[in-house]
């Protein structure tokens with residue numbers, strides 16, 4: 346059996362709704378999946394639309410930062426109803442919205458025309474706007490050939506339309522996940538450049554050993570997880586965005602045996 350413990354939906358910056366994504370996972374033959382949207386558990390409010398033929402581990406991916414590098418902390422087996430977690434998500438959404446409006450304004454100040462209708466259409470669909478949405482609007486307008494090109498020119502950290510945002514410390518993210526009953530797992534360590542060792546010194550419960558961006562380093566990350574007796578996790582980070590690997594559900598999966606301890610976690614509770 347293959348599993349995918351890292352997937353995004355329209356509730357954050359994915360392209361497919363939770364209903365469609367769970368159906369796609371079933372069609373791809375997955376036995377277990379985790380919907381781990383960025384800083385929201387909104388997908389679990391639509392649990393009645395999930396395809397029934399698949400086990401879904403409740404999850405979230407929380408944004409943190411360490412000395413200028415993005416650090417993402419996955420929370421598995423969180424209680425989506427947990428009040429503290431819900432409050433965090435509500436506050437994050439509010440701040441994200443404010444920040445998106447500032448970035449849109451910067452784009453306009455730089456001479457790019459973004460219609461209010463485009464903004465309204467995104468808000469009507471998912472409720473939040475992030476950098477990928479802004480990038481797609483500029484591609485739709487014909488200003489750039491791809492989302493990646495918009496990020497390179499305008500929206501990446503330090504870019505002319507980028508607005509920094511406040512993130513919780515890694516320790517605060519871990520505590521939040523613990524208070525919501527979950528396990529805190531460091532996401533895609535392969536993306537960390539300068540700060541990997543310092544980040545690994547934090548009290549995580551697990552490491553995302555298997556991820557497209559960790560390629561060629563699975564053994565290294567597995568050793569790190571084993572040395573700390575951490576849970577091993579793995580997933581595709583599927584968003585459904587063209588040009589961003591993996592483009593299809595099921596292209597990157599993890600054999601269940603490699604993450605068995607994590608899959609069995611709720612059995613011991």
Ligand SMILES: [Zn+2]
Pocket residue numbers: 406417532533
């Ligand atoms: Zn991430």
Ligand SMILES: [Zn+2]
Pocket residue numbers: 351353381406582
């Ligand atoms: Zn992710």
